[in-house]
Amino acid sequence: MNDPFPAPIPRPGKVYYFGTCVIDACFPQAGLAGVELLQREGVQVIFPQAQSCCGQPAHNSGFPDEARRVARHQLKAFARDYPIVVPSGSCAGMLKHQYPHLFAHEPDIEEVQRFSSRIYELSEFMVKVLQVRLEDRGEPIKVTWHSSCHALREMAIIPYAKTLLGQLKQVELVELQNERECCGFGGTFSVKQPAISAAMADDKVNDIVQTGAARVLSTDCGCLLNISGTLGYRQLSIPTQHLAEFILERTQ
Amino acid sequence: MTKTADVLAFERNVTKALDDGQLRRNLRSAMTTLSQRRRALFADVEAFEKLRTQGQSIRRRALSRLPELLEQLEARCTANGIQVHWAETTAEANAICLDIIRRHGAQRVIKGKSMVSEEMHLNHFLEEQGIEALETDLGEYIIQLDGETPSHIIVPAIHKNKDQIAHLFHDRIPDAPYTEVVEELNAIARQELREKFRAGEVGVSGVNFAVAETGTLCLVENEGNGRMCTTAPPVHIALMGLEKVVEKLQDVPPLLRLLTGSATGQPITTYFNMITAPRRPGELDGPREVHLVILDNGRSSIYGDPERRATLQCIRCGACLNHCPIYTRLGGHAYGHVYPGPIGSILTPQLEGLDEAGVMASASTFCGACEEVCPVKIPFTEILRMLRNEAYARGESEHDVKGHGYRYTTVEALSWKSWALYNTSPGLARIGSQILGKLGQHLPMIGPLKEWTRTRIPPPFAPKSLHQLAQERGLDDDR
Numbered sequence: 001m002n003d004p005f006p007a008p009i010p011r012p013g014k015v016y017y018f019g020t021c022v023i024d025a026c027f028p029q030a031g032l033a034g035v036e037l038l039q040r041e042g043v044q045v046i047f048p049q050a051q052s053c054c055g056q057p058a059h060n061s062g063f064p065d066e067a068r069r070v071a072r073h074q075l076k077a078f079a080r081d082y083p084i085v086v087p088s089g090s091c092a093g094m095l096k097h098q099y100p101h102l103f104a105h106e107p108d109i110e111e112v113q114r115f116s117s118r119i120y121e122l123s124e125f126m127v128k129v130l131q132v133r134l135e136d137r138g139e140p141i142k143v144t145w146h147s148s149c150h151a152l153r154e155m156a157i158i159p160y161a162k163t164l165l166g167q168l169k170q171v172e173l174v175e176l177q178n179e180r181e182c183c184g185f186g187g188t189f190s191v192k193q194p195a196i197s198a199a200m201a202d203d204k205v206n207d208i209v210q211t212g213a214a215r216v217l218s219t220d221c222g223c224l225l226n227i228s229g230t231l232g233y234r235q236l237s238i239p240t241q242h243l244a245e246f247i248l249e250r251t252q
Numbered sequence: 253m254t255k256t257a258d259v260l261a262f263e264r265n266v267t268k269a270l271d272d273g274q275l276r277r278n279l280r281s282a283m284t285t286l287s288q289r290r291r292a293l294f295a296d297v298e299a300f301e302k303l304r305t306q307g308q309s310i311r312r313r314a315l316s317r318l319p320e321l322l323e324q325l326e327a328r329c330t331a332n333g334i335q336v337h338w339a340e341t342t343a344e345a346n347a348i349c350l351d352i353i354r355r356h357g358a359q360r361v362i363k364g365k366s367m368v369s370e371e372m373h374l375n376h377f378l379e380e381q382g383i384e385a386l387e388t389d390l391g392e393y394i395i396q397l398d399g400e401t402p403s404h405i406i407v408p409a410i411h412k413n414k415d416q417i418a419h420l421f422h423d424r425i426p427d428a429p430y431t432e433v434v435e436e437l438n439a440i441a442r443q444e445l446r447e448k449f450r451a452g453e454v455g456v457s458g459v460n461f462a463v464a465e466t467g468t469l470c471l472v473e474n475e476g477n478g479r480m481c482t483t484a485p486p487v488h489i490a491l492m493g494l495e496k497v498v499e500k501l502q503d504v505p506p507l508l509r510l511l512t513g514s515a516t517g518q519p520i521t522t523y524f525n526m527i528t529a530p531r532r533p534g535e536l537d538g539p540r541e542v543h544l545v546i547l548d549n550g551r552s553s554i555y556g557d558p559e560r561r562a563t564l565q566c567i568r569c570g571a572c573l574n575h576c577p578i579y580t581r582l583g584g585h586a587y588g589h590v591y592p593g594p595i596g597s598i599l600t601p602q603l604e605g606l607d608e609a610g611v612m613a614s615a616s617t618f619c620g621a622c623e624e625v626c627p628v629k630i631p632f633t634e635i636l637r638m639l640r641n642e643a644y645a646r647g648e649s650e651h652d653v654k655g656h657g658y659r660y661t662t663v664e665a666l667s668w669k670s671w672a673l674y675n676t677s678p679g680l681a682r683i684g685s686q687i688l689g690k691l692g693q694h695l696p697m698i699g700p701l702k703e704w705t706r707t708r709i710p711p712p713f714a715p716k717s718l719h720q721l722a723q724e725r726g727l728d729d730d731r
């Protein structure tokens with residue numbers, strides 16, 4: 001049988017882990033779950049304590065100098081040539097696709113390109129590089145899936161996330177009616193255009209409710225912050241969870 | 253934080269649009285239909301990608317030789333008997349039209365759909381000069397009847413549903429009976445428009461593609477009103493933005509396919525007009541004079557910057573509007589400018605200046621839906637980011653967009669500087685995240701948190717950060 005996702009690099013012994021600032025502050029358990037999933041596959045995970053934010057907030061808000069300053073800091077923190085695994089489509093998109101734009105006219109562009117070529121989103125890495133096979137040990141559950149826009153378009157990693165989800169035999173996935181539509185997070189957009197952002201989040205929540213799912217999963221904690229914040233505000237008790245945490249919970 | 257005038261105006265419009273439940277339902281249903289039709293037509297994804305790449309390269313090729321092609325277009329048109337006029341500003345373009353209309357002593361102008369004429373505010377201008385401009389495109393006719401401007405570049409009355417149109421016709425058209433039957437509504441409009449065509453002394457139209465090689469003006473439409481406007485009156489004035497030129501006749505079919513497919517999901521429109529000359533001796537119909545007005549209005553400055561140039565690739569199909577989660581919720585009027593949606597958000601600030609329309613560039617989550625559907629692959633997010641950068645760039649700016657630096661405030665600049673400091677000083681970040689973890693839910697609801705919690709519960713700041721947990725677990729720190 002042909003492998004639909006051929007490995008781009010041989011299985012590494014060590015990887016860097018870029019935790020992202022949203023996970024760092026609000027969802028550290030999701031971050032740790034990602035670490036454990038990698039360790040379980042026999043990969044050593046290095047977590048540089050100097051790491052911080054990918055720089056996307058400034059990059060998207062009109063402050064490229066500040067974005068570059070923060071980006072260069074990550075370049076230094078992840079200096080060795082290990083693959084860098086990121087449990088977020090959006091931050092991975094920034095590190096992989098936006099850094100080369102941001103540094104297009106900078107003297108260190110080649111260093112940046114080498115850095116960017118080492119970036120993998122977590123589920124992409126698990127499927128493509130580690131060829132993970134999951135065994136579901138959980139109770140039957142109905143879940144729905146939120147595709148973050150950057151995971152969907154910029155990184156195009158949704159097929160990998162859904163491959164992992166598909167390996168969990170007791171999990172029934174009910175798709176959203178408008179799965180490809182943005183939830184309205186958009187980083188600083190959510191506070192710069194709060195009314196539009198709220199209207200989009202509301203529609204997303206309505207879509208989630210109509211699926212009847214018991215949980216909402218995603219690869220991106222920024223979106224989940226927006227969605228769970230809105231669910232909570234509307235006093236709806238549908239939990240949201242990062243895919244890594246969900247997988248770990250069901251396969252231990 | 254102080255808000256600029258464009259931001260305040262936009263906020264007001266947004267609130268009004270979001271509160272209008274009827275508008276949101278109308279938009280959602282119309283946009284769903286349009287995007288479904290488009291998807292059905294371009295079902296073969298690979299073939300579509302090929303066509304899109306072709307469309308992009310045709311437009312890029314044309315733009316790379318823009319000055320030359322415009323000269324060639326002028327020469328060919330002139331040789332064919334079309335009179336070519338150049339307008340640097342919309343005021344100049346209006347004056348040119350007025351002059352032509354006056355020379356023919358005309359009182360009534362009939363118009364086919366043209367976004368450039370909207371950009372010129374031509375109807376309003378002519379009205380002030382005592383000249384009546386009658387819209388003949390059904391959608392344009394509907395909104396003119398209601399004293400509105402288009403809310404979409406292809407489907408100008410998309411914000412209205414059938415019932416609203418039924419009431420409008422009954423209220424505004426003398427003797428029109430109340431009916432909600434689409435065929436009957438169409439018949440009422442047709443009857444009214446027929447009278448207008450008869451009365452028109454000058455016809456005004458837009459241009460979808462102008463072919464330099466042959467001097468041909470192409471006009472895409474579905475109702476036949478465009479053909480009427482360009483053939484029935486003795487004088488035809490065609491209006492185009494200077495970016496509409498293409499090199500060869502051969503370039504037209506792929507672009508046409510991309511345009512109609514992306515716009516309405518049609519393989520081709522009911523009418524496709526190719527105008528090459530006024531009525532020739534011995535011909536029985538057609539206008540005796542054809543004028544082409546080529547408008548700049550800031551386009552040549554966009555052309556002059558390699559990173560901004562892609563803005564001019566646009567073929568005005570409207571697909572980016574139909575797929576934009578923000579346009580879909582606001583409709584076109586909320587943007588407060590002629591061109592709404594993603595294309596409006598990249599074009600308008602460049603045409604009118606950031607100080608006038610810079611806020612439009614902030615109306616995006618960078619979801620990328622526009623980039624995914626644009627038939628000529630305009631890199632929206634790159635251009636939007638560039639515009640956001642320019643909005644804060646004081647003094648000399650890299651791309652010199654009109655009004656750059658208008659949004660700069662010391663407070664905002666300082667807050668980003670502190671953000672950068674925090675994110676480049678691990679010691680500081682460690683202390684910061686400890687404070688955040690301790691205070692957690694007791695943070696004061698000010699600034700961004702205040703905006704966030706208007707419709708959401710506060711973020712669940714964790715007692716221990718991932719940094720702390722990683723350290724506790726003894727994860728290798730690479731030092």
Ligand code: SF4
Binds near residue numbers: 568572595627630
């Ligand atoms: S920018 Fe692209 S999608 Fe939008 S109207 Fe222009 S051609 Fe169509």
